[in-house]
Amino acid sequence: MVTGAATAVLLAGGGAAAFIMTGEENGTAAASATAPAATAEVTRSDLADTEAVDGTLGYSDRRTLPNHAQGTVTRTRDEGAVVRRGGWLYRVDGRPVVLMYGDIPVYRTLSSSTSGRDVRQLERNLKALGYDPGAVDEDFTWETGQAVREWQEDAGLEETGTVDAAQVAVAPGPVRIAEVTAAAGTSAGQSVVTTTSTRRTVHVDLDSADQRLARAGAPVTVDLPGGGSVEGRITGIGTVAEPVEQNGQPTGESTIDLEIILDDAGKLGRLDQAPVTAHLRSEVREDVLSVPVEALLALREGGYGVRLADGRVIAVETGLFAAGRVEVSGEGLAEGVEVEVPRT
Structure with missing residues (x-):
C-alpha cells in the first residue's frame, strides 16, 4: 500500500496513458480528471506476448519429382489432385508411373537377383495393395516376382516381374499434384510433376x-x-x-x-x-493476474500502482505487457477486484 502523500504522474511508456492522481495521508486518492473514471476487473489467466x-x-514437403520414364507424356492429373499408394502420378507412352510409400527411392532394378531394405519396402507395398509376395523380408523370391507381375497387369504396365524407377516413384505417404511441369504431348524430361504432401x-x-x-x-x-x-x-x-x-x-x-x-x-x-x-x-505467463495497461499509475516515489474502486492506491509489481494488458502482483490484488481506468 502507498502511504504518505503519494502522487501518480502520467505514464508515458509501454503504450499506457495513466491519468494524474494525488494521494492523501491515508492512502486514498482522487482523480484530477474532470470525468469520473471507469473500472475494470483484475483477471487471472494466461498472458501471451505475440508478434x-x-x-x-x-x-508441406514441396519437391520436384524426378522422372525416369522415357518417351512422351500422354496423360497428367489435374493440379490439386491427391494420389495415394498404387495410384498413377502421370503416364508416359501410355504407361503409368505409380506411387508407392516408403523412404528409399527406387535406385536400381529389383529382381530375383536382389535383396535388401528396398526389396522389403516393395513387398510391403505389394501386400498393402492386395498382392501376396510371400514373406515380407529382404529377399526378392519367386513369389515376389509373381506378385509384381499381377500388380503390373492390373496397373497397365509391361509384365516383366521386375521393378525399376521408370515404373515407381516413392514418397512417405499420399502426395498432392502441385504443378504439372511437362504437359501431355511433350517429351518426359527430368521431371513431369511437382508434388507436395497433403498436410497444410x-x-x-x-x-x-x-x-x-x-x-x-x-x-x-x-x-x-x-x-x-x-x-x-x-x-x-x-x-x-x-x-x-x-x-x-x-x-x-x-x-x-x-x-x-x-x-x-x-x-x-x-x-x-x-x-x-x-x-x-514470444513469451507466455501462465495463471497470472493482469489489468488493462491504462490502469497503471506511475508513482512519484518510483514504480507503478493502481487505484482501486474504493479510492485506495496500491503499489504493484509489473511483469509481461501483452494484448493491452499487463501482469501485476501486489498486496491487496486478487481476481475480481475492480481497478480504475480512464473513461473513454
Missing part, C-alpha cells in the same frame, strides 16, 4: 533477429485470407540463416525458415501459396 509476421499458406502448412521467412519467436511446439494463431483464424503450432525451425537480397544485392539481413502446422484443415479450403499473417508468441 505478427507474414507467412504463406500452402502444403504455413511457411514463414523469419527475420534472424526475431529468433526468440521460434520455439518448437509453440502455439500460433494464423489469420486467413478470407477472414477468420485457425490455431497451429511451430513444427520446423531452420538451422541455417539465408541472406536476404534486393535487386540481386545482399541487404545484410537474413532469415530462417519456420514451418507451422495447422490444427483444423477444414477451415482452409484449397488455398495454396496464399499470403497469411501468423501471430507468434
Whole structure:
C-alpha cells in the first residue's frame, strides 16, 4: 500500500496513458480528471506476448519429382489432385508411373537377383495393395516376382516381374499434384510433376533477429485470407540463416525458415501459396493476474500502482505487457477486484 502523500504522474511508456492522481495521508486518492473514471476487473489467466509476421499458406514437403520414364507424356492429373499408394502420378507412352510409400527411392532394378531394405519396402507395398509376395523380408523370391507381375497387369504396365524407377516413384505417404511441369504431348524430361504432401502448412521467412519467436511446439494463431483464424503450432525451425537480397544485392539481413502446422484443415479450403499473417508468441505467463495497461499509475516515489474502486492506491509489481494488458502482483490484488481506468 502507498502511504504518505503519494502522487501518480502520467505514464508515458509501454503504450499506457495513466491519468494524474494525488494521494492523501491515508492512502486514498482522487482523480484530477474532470470525468469520473471507469473500472475494470483484475483477471487471472494466461498472458501471451505475440508478434505478427507474414507467412504463406500452402502444403508441406514441396519437391520436384524426378522422372525416369522415357518417351512422351500422354496423360497428367489435374493440379490439386491427391494420389495415394498404387495410384498413377502421370503416364508416359501410355504407361503409368505409380506411387508407392516408403523412404528409399527406387535406385536400381529389383529382381530375383536382389535383396535388401528396398526389396522389403516393395513387398510391403505389394501386400498393402492386395498382392501376396510371400514373406515380407529382404529377399526378392519367386513369389515376389509373381506378385509384381499381377500388380503390373492390373496397373497397365509391361509384365516383366521386375521393378525399376521408370515404373515407381516413392514418397512417405499420399502426395498432392502441385504443378504439372511437362504437359501431355511433350517429351518426359527430368521431371513431369511437382508434388507436395497433403498436410497444410504455413511457411514463414523469419527475420534472424526475431529468433526468440521460434520455439518448437509453440502455439500460433494464423489469420486467413478470407477472414477468420485457425490455431497451429511451430513444427520446423531452420538451422541455417539465408541472406536476404534486393535487386540481386545482399541487404545484410537474413532469415530462417519456420514451418507451422495447422490444427483444423477444414477451415482452409484449397488455398495454396496464399499470403497469411501468423501471430507468434514470444513469451507466455501462465495463471497470472493482469489489468488493462491504462490502469497503471506511475508513482512519484518510483514504480507503478493502481487505484482501486474504493479510492485506495496500491503499489504493484509489473511483469509481461501483452494484448493491452499487463501482469501485476501486489498486496491487496486478487481476481475480481475492480481497478480504475480512464473513461473513454
